[in-house]
Amino acid sequence: MDSEAGGAKLIDVAKRASCSPATVSRVLNGNPTVNEEVRERVLRAARELGYVPNGSARALRSTRTRLVGAIIPTLAHAIYATMVDGLQARLAEKDVSLIINTSTYDIDLEYEQARLLVERGVESIVLVGSLHRPETLALLEQKRVGYVFTYTSDAAEPGAAVGFDNEKAGRTAARYLLDLGHTRLGMIAGITQDNDRAKGRLDGFLKELAAVGIDRAKVPVLEAAYRLDDGRSRMGELMSRPQRPTAVFCGSDILAAGAIKHCHDNGIAVPRDVSVMGFDNLEIAELTSPELTTLEVPARDMGRLAADYILASPLQRRHLRQRELAIRLIVRGSTAPAPAR
Amino acid sequence: MDSEAGGAKLIDVAKRASCSPATVSRVLNGNPTVNEEVRERVLRAARELGYVPNGSARALRSTRTRLVGAIIPTLAHAIYATMVDGLQARLAEKDVSLIINTSTYDIDLEYEQARLLVERGVESIVLVGSLHRPETLALLEQKRVGYVFTYTSDAAEPGAAVGFDNEKAGRTAARYLLDLGHTRLGMIAGITQDNDRAKGRLDGFLKELAAVGIDRAKVPVLEAAYRLDDGRSRMGELMSRPQRPTAVFCGSDILAAGAIKHCHDNGIAVPRDVSVMGFDNLEIAELTSPELTTLEVPARDMGRLAADYILASPLQRRHLRQRELAIRLIVRGSTAPAPAR
DNA sequence: GAACTTTGTGAAAACGTTTTCTTGCTTTTC
């Protein structure tokens, strides 16, 4: 009786506890208007039958799925994986499940994935960055699915944002290197197409330089996918120019690690000959030699705070809608004052 | 009409296409018995209304959720994040969604998460390792939820396994170091409690040493969480023993990187004074100096193959049930022949 | 002690699909 294929249903529990399905439902949902003795009976029956509720039926009737979706570029980068780790952990505390999709930085694919998530009935969606297809956001708004941007601090109207100001971060990096006396600077940026974060960092960097009279046309900028080898080869290009930069800002620690690797292999001393600066402060920032000066991105916190926003009541949400987190400069050994001319 | 709160339902599509709900359902599910002209009408109506099917209703009626669950220790370790990346990508190709849970190596928590996943209606579950609470597997079997172990090659009867033989891997590491002439070896293992993989590697390592007459009681073994700092401090303990080992095998690249860091900071030359070997072949293995000799774990492939198993028909599954993947030895600079005595 | 609340419970409708069973029509077969 209790081990039928598939398993017992709510009505079976009701029968065994000699009460109505309605009462069982009430007990299972913590409705306090149920007599203590009956509640015990129901719980016992459920336990004895190994009853597991059917989430689909529950979701269908109650329109609450307790499902959240996240679309991130990839899980292969620690910076995203860590955010998701924080997000999932916080959501799980409230028995909310997380469906993950990786878009590989493709906003068309992102749209398709958002559609599927909506179909699955997610109540909210976590996105990375603020640049998305208009159709994506329109869909979410039409279907009343809340969304949160991460890794950025600019929210789109009905949505929220938990992150930081990428442009400001780029400026901070530039300011730090300028203060060290560098005047010939370069940047290895992430691919800026369809990527507001990579673009923001680059823009901020160039803006700060422009502010002290360094023409952006004179600043060598190369773009690279976030891979060690790409960082390495781009650094090679940068250092083979007639006027070598004395400081290079990289859009991520991976790129910076690659850059340092290139220097290592080619007898370029870091930071004596060239300062290298990263972005993210991943674990790898402590593994390069010299260790990496970088900007710390609060990845796990973003995930947690995005979860907090999602779990908050509509009233509380107002306060949490737009959160700009601090980016911290972590100075290690890969940067030094500009060499005297 | 088309922009009502929540959105159009299947019956609205039917009305607009002047046909019955049944027909709409048939079109949407690719049932070929529908007239071409009607099909077009339905598709157009659906598009015009911005119709998105209700997954809960669909799942309830058809008992197919197209949902898969994964429970991994954490996403903060690249080795697991990469596996999930591969798993998700492959599943997404077939419009199957992935719900992720992180158990933080806690098999009791894992059980709770499995329960919730079953409630959500996942059709299969991906687990890490072969050591789980009996209740967990019993639940999955009773509810007819298929499961796949990863990072191990031993499958439990109705379940499958996609991974490698951890003990064999441990033996391979030992054999390699022995062949270099080392006789004083040590190991920094992962925490072996509730972790069959860490335990397997340790056992294999010690077994191979025992086979050449090195008593396991004489082999210093320390356990550590998979963190840089733990690797570093354990290496400190190992190297402060009266009889320093000349080769240390670490249960993961993170630990090995920490170990090398300790050596760096304390004037111990790697590999001259001590050989250090890692496990996983993560990106960081190329960042230590010297670069890390390690064993390559096919993380992404495991994810992909687990997905293949899940997506396969019951018939095909038989062939895919138990897959042992090769572990490859990657020799880099952190190991060298034992110093002459 | 009659009228009104309150409390605990059950009956039945509802959620939005898919699927089974019919039905009416067209095509094939002899």
Place this chain on the structure above:
DNA sequence: GAAAAGCAAGAAAACGTTTTCACAAAGTTC
């Protein structure tokens, strides 16, 4: 040219819950 078969489409039941409404029984108020 009538019977059989095939085909496209509709009507209605079903999936397993939650929720609304109704209703007794018990408690409260004047």
